[in-house]
Amino acid sequence: MLNTVYRLVEPGRIEAEFCDIDITADAVLVRPTYLSICNADQRYFQGTRPARVLRSKLPMALIHEGIGEVVFDMKGEFPVGSRVVMVPNMPCEEDVAAAENYLPSSRFVSSGWDGFMQDIVSIRRDRVLSLPESVNDQVAAFTELVSVAYHTIDRFDSRAHSRRNVIGVWGDGNLAFITTLLLKKRMPESRIIVFGKHNHKLREFVFADECFHIDELPEGIYIDHGFECVGGMNSGRAINQMIDIIGPEGCIATMGVSEDNVPINTRMVLEKGITLFGSSRSGVRDFRNLLAFYEANPDVTEYLGRIVGNVVHVRSISDMSAAFEADMKKKGGKTIMEWKK
Amino acid sequence: MIFAAILAGGIGSRMGNVDKPKQFLYIGNKPIIVHTAEKFIINSRFDGVIVLCPAQWINYTKDLLDKYIPGNDIILIEGGSTRNNTIMNAIDYIENNYGLDEETVLVTHDAVRPFVTHRIIEENIDLASRGLACDTVIPATDTIVESNDGSFISNIPDRAKCYQGQTPQSFRAKRFKTLYDTLSEDEKSILTDAAKVFVVKGDRVELVMGETFNIKVTYPYDLQLAEILLEGEKKC
Numbered sequence: 282m283l284n285t286v287y288r289l290v291e292p293g294r295i296e297a298e299f300c301d302i303d304i305t306a307d308a309v310l311v312r313p314t315y316l317s318i319c320n321a322d323q324r325y326f327q328g329t330r331p332a333r334v335l336r337s338k339l340p341m342a343l344i345h346e347g348i349g350e351v352v353f354d355m356k357g358e359f360p361v362g363s364r365v366v367m368v369p370n371m372p373c374e375e376d377v378a379a380a381e382n383y384l385p386s387s388r389f390v391s392s393g394w395d396g397f398m399q400d401i402v403s404i405r406r407d408r409v410l411s412l413p414e415s416v417n418d419q420v421a422a423f424t425e426l427v428s429v430a431y432h433t434i435d436r437f438d439s440r441a442h443s444r445r446n447v448i449g450v451w452g453d454g455n456l457a458f459i460t461t462l463l464l465k466k467r468m469p470e471s472r473i474i475v476f477g478k479h480n481h482k483l484r485e486f487v488f489a490d491e492c493f494h495i496d497e498l499p500e501g502i503y504i505d506h507g508f509e510c511v512g513g514m515n516s517g518r519a520i521n522q523m524i525d526i527i528g529p530e531g532c533i534a535t536m537g538v539s540e541d542n543v544p545i546n547t548r549m550v551l552e553k554g555i556t557l558f559g560s561s562r563s564g565v566r567d568f569r570n571l572l573a574f575y576e577a578n579p580d581v582t583e584y585l586g587r588i589v590g591n592v593v594h595v596r597s598i599s600d601m602s603a604a605f606e607a608d609m610k611k612k613g614g615k616t617i618m619e620w621k622k
Numbered sequence: 623m624i625f626a627a628i629l630a631g632g633i634g635s636r637m638g639n640v641d642k643p644k645q646f647l648y649i650g651n652k653p654i655i656v657h658t659a660e661k662f663i664i665n666s667r668f669d670g671v672i673v674l675c676p677a678q679w680i681n682y683t684k685d686l687l688d689k690y691i692p693g694n695d696i697i698l699i700e701g702g703s704t705r706n707n708t709i710m711n712a713i714d715y716i717e718n719n720y721g722l723d724e725e726t727v728l729v730t731h732d733a734v735r736p737f738v739t740h741r742i743i744e745e746n747i748d749l750a751s752r753g754l755a756c757d758t759v760i761p762a763t764d765t766i767v768e769s770n771d772g773s774f775i776s777n778i779p780d781r782a783k784c785y786q787g788q789t790p791q792s793f794r795a796k797r798f799k800t801l802y803d804t805l806s807e808d809e810k811s812i813l814t815d816a817a818k819v820f821v822v823k824g825d826r827v828e829l830v831m832g833e834t835f836n837i838k839v840t841y842p843y844d845l846q847l848a849e850i851l852l853e854g855e856k857k858c
Contacts, residue, residue, distance in 0.1 A: 282657055283661075285833075305692060312740055353663075400740050
C-alpha cells in the first residue's frame with residue numbers, strides 16, 4: 282500500500298513522500314489521531330541540530346509522541362478502532378544488562394527513522410499498547426514524554442540511597458512539571474522542591490511542596506537527591522547548583538538534552554561521592570507501567586491536562602508548519618496536533 | 623452497508639508501448655491495482671470491496687490480488703462498456719447478493735489512483751452515509767478553456783471556481799440506480815461521470831478535498847512520477 286509520509290526535507294519545509302506498506306506483514310496499521318510536538322522535533326524543524334546531523338537524518342517524518350486508532354490488524358489481536366499509544370523505540374536485539382532504549386542497535390522514530398506524521402503508521406505489534414479509557418486524547422498524545430520521566434524515576438529508585446527526605450527538581454518546563462508530579466505521587470513521603478527561573482511557571486507546580494527561584498535560594502537549603510530537567514547550556518548551571526546543595530552520596534538524574542558539552546564541578550562530585558546518571562527515552566515496559574499508573578491515579582492525568590497548550594487542527598501541510606511555528610512561540614505547555622490530514 | 627467499487631475498466635491504450643491495462647503496471651514492487659485495493663481492504667467500514675475489470679482480465683486480476691494479498695475477500699466482476707455501466711454492474715451485484723436499501727453506500731474509485739489517502743476515503747464514506755453524493759476534487763491550477771468546436775475558445779470559466787475531479791466519488795447506490803434508470807440512451811452516452819448524473823438530475827453533490835498527489839496514472843510520465851514519489855522509502 283502506498284502510504285503518505287509527511288517528511289521534513291529541510292528545516293521549515295515539510296513535503297508529502299511515499300513508502301510501500303506490506304499489509305500482510307506482522308504489523309499493526311494505526312491511523313494517527315493526536316500527535317504531540319517534542320523539543321527534539323522542534324530542533325530539526327528549526328534546523329538547530331548540527332548541519333551534519335541534518336544532512337544524515339533528513340528527509341524524515343517528525344514526531345515520536347502520539348496516539349492513534351487501529352485500522353487494520355491481520356492477526357486480529359487489536360480490534361479495529363482500538364485507541365492505542367505507539368512506542369517509538371524499536372529494539373532489534375535483547376540485552377541482559379542494558380534496557381532497550383540504550384542499545385545502539387535500537388531504532389527510534391523521528392531520529393533517523395520516520396516518525397508518526399503519516400497517513401497510516403505500520404508499527405510492530407509489540408510497540409502498540411491499548412490506552413485506558415480514562416486518559417483523554419490530548420494527554421495520551423504525550424505519553425512518551427511522561428514515560429521518560431517514569432523511566433528515570435525507576436532508575437533513580439534503584440540507584441539512590443535510602444534517605445529521600447528532600448528531592449529537588451531543576452527546571453520549570455513540561456518535563457520538570459511531569460517529573461515533579463510523578464515524584465510527588467510515587468514518593469509521597471519525600472518533600473519535592475522545584476528550582477526554576479520563571480515565577481509565573483513555578484506557580485503552576487501546585488502539587489510541589491515548595492518552589493524556589495534559582496537566584497533566590499534560602500540559606501541552608503539542602504537536598505538528598507536531584508533531577509535536572511533544564512537542558513541546553515543551562516543544564517550545566519543547574520547541575521552545579523545541585524552539586525552545591527546536595528548531601529553526601531546523593532544521586533543526580535540528568536534528563537535535559539544539550540547540543541554542547543557543559544562544565545561540571547567534578548571536584549565536588551568526587552568529594553561528596555555523588556552518583557550522576559543520565560536517562561534518555563524509554564521502553565515498552567515503561568509505557569506499560571505508566572498506563573497502569575494512570576489507571577490507578579486518575580488525578581495524575583487531570584494534572585497533566587494543565588500542560589496541554591495549543592491544540593492545532595491539522596488538515597494540510599501548511600497546518601503542520603503552523604503547529605511547529607505556534608510551538609516555537611509558546612510560553613509553555615505541549616503543542617498537540619489533532620491529525621486530520 | 624458500505625461497499626467500495628474499484629473501477630479497473632480501462633484497456634490501457636494510452637500507455638505508449640505498454641500493452642497491459644495501466645492498473646497492472648508496477649509502482650515499486652507491486653501492481654497499481656494491488657496498491658489501490660489495499661487502501662480499501664484496510665478500511666473496516668467497508669462490507670465488501672468489488673473490483674470491476676474487463677472480462678478477459680478477471681482471472682489475471684484475481685491471481686495478482688491473491689498473490690500479493692493472500693486470503694483477501696475481494697469480489698471480482700466484469701465491468702461495463704462505460705464508467706456508469708460499470709458502476710451499475712457493481713450495484714446489480716450488491717442488489718443480487720446483499721440486497722439494496724436506501725442506506726447502501728457505494729464508494730467508487732479509479733483503480734489507477736493508488737495514492738488515495740485514508741482521510742479522503744473516510745470523508746467520502748461519512749458524506750455518502752449521511753445521504754449526500756460527493757466528489758473528490760482539488761482546486762484547478764491551470765486555467766480551464768472551453769471550446770465548442772475545438773478551434774476557438776467559447777468560454778473561459780473563472781479559475782477560482784474551477785476544480786479538477788479526482789476519485790473517489792461516493793453516493794447512495796439506490797439513488798444512483800433510480801437516477802440512472804431515468805436517463806435516455808443518448809443521455810447515458812453523454813453522462814459518463816457518476817457525479818454528473820446527480821448534478822444533471824438536480825441532486826446536490828458535495829466536494830471532498832483531494833490531494834495533488836492523488837494522481838491518475840494515465841501517461842508514461844505519471845508512472846515515472848509515481849516511481850520518483852516512492853524513492854524516499856528507505857526510512858519507513
